[in-house]
Amino acid sequence: MFIRKLGALSLMTLRRTGRMGLFLAKTFFFAVTPPLKFTQLLRQIQFIGFQSVLVIFLTGAFSGMVIGLQGYYTLSRFGSAALLGPMVALSLIKELGPVLSALMVTGRAGSAMTAEIGIMRITEQIDAIELMGLNPLRYLVVPKFLAGIFALPLLTAIFDVVGIFGGYLIGVKLLGIGEGTYFGEMANYVRMQDITEGVYKSISFGVLISWVCCYKGYHVGFGAEGVSKATTQAVVLSSVLILFWDYILTSALF
Amino acid sequence: MIITENLCKSFGDLKVLNGVSLQVEKGEILALIGGSGHGKTVILKHVAGLMKPDRGRVYINGKDIYSLRGDELEQLRSRLGFLFQSGALFSSLTVFDNVAFPLREKTRLSEQEIREKVLAALEQVGLKGAENKYPAQISGGMIKRTALARSFVRNPEIMLFDEPTTGLDPVIAHTILDLIKSIHKDLQFTGIIVSHELSRVFQIVQKVAMLHEGTILFVGTPEEIMASSNRAVRQFITEVFDSRLRNTLLGEND
Numbered sequence: 001m002f003i004r005k006l007g008a009l010s011l012m013t014l015r016r017t018g019r020m021g022l023f024l025a026k027t028f029f030f031a032v033t034p035p036l037k038f039t040q041l042l043r044q045i046q047f048i049g050f051q052s053v054l055v056i057f058l059t060g061a062f063s064g065m066v067i068g069l070q071g072y073y074t075l076s077r078f079g080s081a082a083l084l085g086p087m088v089a090l091s092l093i094k095e096l097g098p099v100l101s102a103l104m105v106t107g108r109a110g111s112a113m114t115a116e117i118g119i120m121r122i123t124e125q126i127d128a129i130e131l132m133g134l135n136p137l138r139y140l141v142v143p144k145f146l147a148g149i150f151a152l153p154l155l156t157a158i159f160d161v162v163g164i165f166g167g168y169l170i171g172v173k174l175l176g177i178g179e180g181t182y183f184g185e186m187a188n189y190v191r192m193q194d195i196t197e198g199v200y201k202s203i204s205f206g207v208l209i210s211w212v213c214c215y216k217g218y219h220v221g222f223g224a225e226g227v228s229k230a231t232t233q234a235v236v237l238s239s240v241l242i243l244f245w246d247y248i249l250t251s252a253l254f
Numbered sequence: 255m256i257i258t259e260n261l262c263k264s265f266g267d268l269k270v271l272n273g274v275s276l277q278v279e280k281g282e283i284l285a286l287i288g289g290s291g292h293g294k295t296v297i298l299k300h301v302a303g304l305m306k307p308d309r310g311r312v313y314i315n316g317k318d319i320y321s322l323r324g325d326e327l328e329q330l331r332s333r334l335g336f337l338f339q340s341g342a343l344f345s346s347l348t349v350f351d352n353v354a355f356p357l358r359e360k361t362r363l364s365e366q367e368i369r370e371k372v373l374a375a376l377e378q379v380g381l382k383g384a385e386n387k388y389p390a391q392i393s394g395g396m397i398k399r400t401a402l403a404r405s406f407v408r409n410p411e412i413m414l415f416d417e418p419t420t421g422l423d424p425v426i427a428h429t430i431l432d433l434i435k436s437i438h439k440d441l442q443f444t445g446i447i448v449s450h451e452l453s454r455v456f457q458i459v460q461k462v463a464m465l466h467e468g469t470i471l472f473v474g475t476p477e478e479i480m481a482s483s484n485r486a487v488r489q490f491i492t493e494v495f496d497s498r499l500r501n502t503l504l505g506e507n508d
Contacts, residue, residue: 124342127304132356133331 023215024207027145030138040143048109048144049151053158055104060159063096064088064166071167072175081175085182086189088167089160093190093198097160099246102152102205106238110213113144114234117217118227126218141218145210152206153199160198201249205242212238255280256412256444261300261310263293270296271307272468278461283438283445285455285476288465289490294448295339297465298414301446302336303327314412332360335410335443339417341401343389349376349396350385353404360408375403379433395426402430406437413437415447427451431458452494456480464490 071087117140120126129136164186171177216234220226261274270293278284286294299305301312303319312319314330322330343352353372357363363371376382379399389397398418405413415434419427431454438445438458449455456462456476464472464479464487472479472487479487 119345123345124338124340125344127299128336128338128342128344130304131302131331131334131336133328133360 019219020211020215023218024211026137027141027211027214030135031142031146035138036146037139037143040139041146044143044147045150047112048105048147049154052105052108052151052155055108056101056155056159057162059100059104060092060097060162061166063100063159064092064163064168065170067091067096067163068167068170068175072171072177081177082181083185083189084167084171084177085184085186088171089164089186089190090194092160092163092167093194095246095250097156097163098152098198098201098205099242101156101159101202102209102242103239105148105152105155106209106213106235106242110209110238111231111235113210113213114217114220114231115227117141117214118220118230121218121220122223122226136218141210141214144214145207148206148210149203150206152209153202156198156202201246204245204249208241208245209238212241255313255315256301256446257311257313258297258301259311259313261297261307261312263296263300263305263307269468271300271310274310274465274468274470276463276470276473278444278446280444281442282461283443283447283459284461284463285452285459286446286448286463286465287450287452287490287494288471292465293468294465295416298336298416298446298448302334302414303331332408333411335405335408335413337398337401337405337413337415337418339420341389341397343397343401343404345389348386348388349381349392349400352389352400353407356404356408371407372403375407376400378437379403380429395422395430398422398426398430399433402433402437406441406443409441411441411443413441413443413445415445415449417448417450419449419451428454431455434458450494452491466490 067088068084071084071091072081075081075083075087117126120140126136126140129139168179168182172179172182213234216230216237217227220230256276256278258274258276261271262269263271274293274297276284276297286297288294296305300307301314301319303312303322306320314334317326317330319327319330343349344355347355350372353375354368357368357371361368373382373385376385379402381396381399381403384392384396384400387396389400392400402418418430418434422430428451431449431451434447435458437443447455447459459476462472462474462476462479463470466486472482472484474482480491482488
């Protein structure tokens, strides 16, 4: 009995994973073949990107400030408080910037993507699009998918810069490290490779968020309860996958 | 011409369609009647290609719709109009933009030509002056009429109506059915209509099919079904007319 249940569960998981993979492959195919719904794309970049700037700004500032504070006291124990600049910059550029931006975008825009597509599904709007001879993936999902890929690296860049200045505020203005030391050491230690690593990560998180959130909306259950369940699942799954994928990328590639 | 051949469909353990074969001649409207939850909508969705049967085929104008791909399927769908039970209007677009949507997306008409066509369609369904309202701001009857205008604005050869009168008061329900009749007179489409408004629907259609426990129990003209001696057919028709009478009487008492 137990083995049978285990088998059924494994098969179901495998089937779901396969369906998600197929969804990603189809979306990717439609994203690289014309026509592209350009106005939809701009609207989505505005929604996922521009409208997330404030929340990214706030989280970036406070993250930078707290690393500045924690980093200063930790580094002081080893007598290397002068290295606060590189520490703040590297932690933000390589890890915290991409990961925290992605988590914030998941909460703000990802959940909205799932709810929007889910409501369109349960009110038969997606069927209506299909019956007009339009491809719902091309019309609804591809713009969100591409907007995620464009917006995430830009938001991450804003997060990093604001965070570095947050660290500066604490390290230099509050705790008295020299301004030249903070930025000078940063220029010595941060390599181009660190920055590209962060960019790659944020692009892949953009793909991940749009993929999971659109998939969950597209394959929503029934009624309002179905939409609320799908939204919760989308946020939880995206967040876990972001951290999982972050580990994989960090350990395998860099 | 629409032909369904031995359609079978199950959802999990629930067998909904169990060998449904129907034929609707060119220019003819068929009323599909039967108890709630017997799979009438499921048949319509199969005819539109929104669902795939476990077994069986659907032919539209001689073409097996499940074998069509890409452009061929798109072409077929451009000749098909579907009125959803919920209306399935795009909630982010106004009444005008909803009706204009299929023209903007799927034709090369100029904005001026689109405007003329949309206003003519809205006038035909009695919605002149409501162009700039959003679906959330209009009544159920207006939503159905907007959806009706959207479904025939491209002059389809085939039209499918999923309970066009459900949830509407008798006066509005009759208006909608009269509209369908006048549109049929103009366009001479081939259609299937799912409805419980038997008395009015029987005046519009040429043929009636009754679905019972997953199979077609009866096909014939409205006169033939009214004269049928089959027990299940008689029972259904008496029940519908009784409940209509009851509703009318209750309405009068109110």
